[in-house]
Amino acid sequence: MRGLFLLFSAISFAAAADHTADVVVYGATPGGIAAAISAARLGHSVALVEYHGNIGGMSASGLGKSDIETREAIGGLFREFVGRVKAYYIEKYGPDSENVRLSRDGYYYEPHVAENLFHTMLNGEGSRIRLFLRRRLSEVLRDASRVRGMRAVHRDTGATETFHGRIFIDATYEGDLAAFAGCRYRLGRESRKEFGELHAGVIYQDHETRRFLPGSTGEGDGRITAYTFRLCLSTDPANQYVLREPPPDYRRERYLGYLDDWKAGRMDLPKQFKDGRGVFKAVSGTAVRALSIAEIPNRKTDVNMFPKALGFPFAEESQRYPEASWEEREQITGHIRNLTLGLLWFLQNDAAIPAGHREIARRYHLAKDEFVNNNHFPWQLYIREARRIVGLYTLSENDVIQPEGQLRARIHSDAIAAGEFPIDSFPTRKREPGQDKVLEGYIFMLDDYTRPYQIPYRILVPESVDGLLVPVAASTTHVAFSTIRLEPTWMAMGQAAGVAAHLAITGKTEPRAVDVDRMQRILLSQGQVLTYFKDIDRRHPAYEAMQYFGTKGFFTDYESRPDEIAGAEIEQRWMKLAGVAAVPGAGTGRLTRGELCRALYAMRPASAGGRPASPAK
Secondary structure (H helix, E strand, O other), rough: OOOOOOOOOOOOOEEEEEEEEEEEEEEEOOOHHHHHHHEEEEEEEEEEEEOOOOOOOOHHHHOOOOOOOOHHHOOHHHHHHHHHHHHHHHHHHOOOOOHHHHHHHHOOOOHHHHHHHHHHHHHOOOHEEEEOOEEEEEEEEEEEOOOEEEEEEEOOOOEEEEEEEEEEEEEOOOOHHHHHOOOOOOEEOHHHHHOOOOOOOOOOOOOOOEEOOOOOOOOOEEOOOOOOOOOOEOOOHHHEEEOOOOOOOHHHHOHHHHHHHHHHHOOOOOOOOOOOOOOOOOOOOOOHHHHHEEOOOEEEEEEOOOOOOOOOOOOOOOHHHHHHHHHHHHHHHHHHHHHHHHHHHHHHHHHOOOHHHHHHHHOOOOEEEOHHHOOOOOOOOOOOOOOOEEEEEEEEHHHHHEEEEEEOOOOOOOOOEEEEOOOOOOOOOOOOOOOOOOOOOOOOOOOOOOEEEEEEEHHEEEOEEEEEOOOOOOOHHHHHHHOOOHHHHHHHHHHHHHHHHHHHHHHOOOHHHHOOHHHHHHHHHHOOOOOOOOOOOOOOOOHHHHHOOOOOOOOOOOOOOOEEEEEHHHHHHHHHHHHHOOOOOOOOOEEEHHHHHHHHHHHHHOOOOOOOOOOOO
16 A cells, blocks of 8 residues: 655645535546536536646547547447537538548547537536636545545645535546545556466567567566657648757657667558557658657647657656656656657757658647647646556456457446457566567557456445545556556546446445446446447447346347347346346247347346445455
8 A cells, every 4th residue: 555645745725715516526537527527417516626727638638539449339428529529520621521531430639629528518517517727636534434525725826725525536547536535556567466467567578479578477566657748740831839949858869769660670561550550651661650640630640659669768757657746746747748859859850860751750740729828738648557546346357358268258247337448558668688579568459359348336446435436547457457548438437437426425325335236227328338249239229228238147248139039048047137037028939139138127126236246356
């Protein structure tokens, strides 16, 4: 157990103010925004408190494409957000415009568009949601094991404000509220033995063959994945903010490794790649491949840092960040900002870069109409992983894959969302002497191994702290976190946290004791996906019922076959699992699987399904 009370002990009491809401959400990330809207739409007052002066987390700070591989696996508020993005570009530019094409049905967007639409969604709830920006958490107030309030310092005025609530939701990337509240948490990597995870601990994995390389001991440690920024670069000369000088503390030797990568062919176009994976043919085979580029509307790009390059300089630079003081975090953030700008400067200006490569790099500059209050640079550091609470259950690699002999990932009766993104983790170490294959800790997009899976409610609930839900820094292993750490998934988890807060408040109970069955039914009525199927459209009459019973063990694979005749064996098995003695039409040989599910869904007691169990793992 690590604590932060001493690290954040300086509290300013320049002025005091009290705020009271049913639900207090700390962190206006997409997950936090979803939690706030979810609770507000169920009739509750919400205080949404954010450290930065902007909202939307990474989705509004450079991550201009939604990280989602299987679109039908996530619905709810994320799907609503995507629909708003699509409608925005259609209305502004016309349905047949290039910008609509580049928005890819609303899954790709400009950062300022995402932030504005998040504001629109929050404003749509009227006075039920109050937004408090630039507040730095300073203290959590507890009554025994229960969170009762939190104090935050206004970063501009120095005034201390107290927020009282009935339920608190930590939606920060860092898990700050949970740590202040005394929750146990994990930081770093579990060993391969601890949860029986194949990809846990120290790992060197060949990108192409997926084979483990020498040195892959599987030992656990405290290392975290590299943090970077996601840049929004423009190719429109009229909308470019051009760097005129290198950033502070610029050192060209930090980037010379990229030249080695280029000469060794590590920047070449891969033999096989998927669309949307940052493989941009215009820069492949050049040193500019140090940037992973994806086109978004209005001649802009979402630019990631290319982690396959052995010259990748970002690993190890943010190791202290999760438990650092606020001041040190700002220093680390500034350092990574300068490291990022330095790479851009190096590619555009260094004489060692071939002239043709420099010319390509000079097509891309910071977008002048983005992040206008931050010198056109993203304000949110890309925190891929920090603390992870210890909850009622720990999601592991074994929950997100297809076990041997099974035809789908593990079933969870308390599932409140579905996940689908491949296991994918950035490096944890810089290039080591003699290493010419891969950076340690880098696991590249295991989409041939990860399968759509269910996310249990228990990972949102701290093991021993009440009055608190944690949908972002949730209870997972390092490997499993690499697949839930995407904004679409976090929005689904945040939406579930809002519903759980509602049930805890109305039921006058703690989050650990809410009726999960009711939660699932509410979420399904809101369009949330609990169970992924390959073969059923969300417009099918049986869709909601089959989603629900997918959490109860009805289906052993990814096909629901809703219009197929159920047959006597399925009828008996499903009625037994549902706790229903008889169903009209059963035994006639005419009832389809979809019709049977709908009938059972209507007959099953609304309170069936029970409360979350609480195993340690």
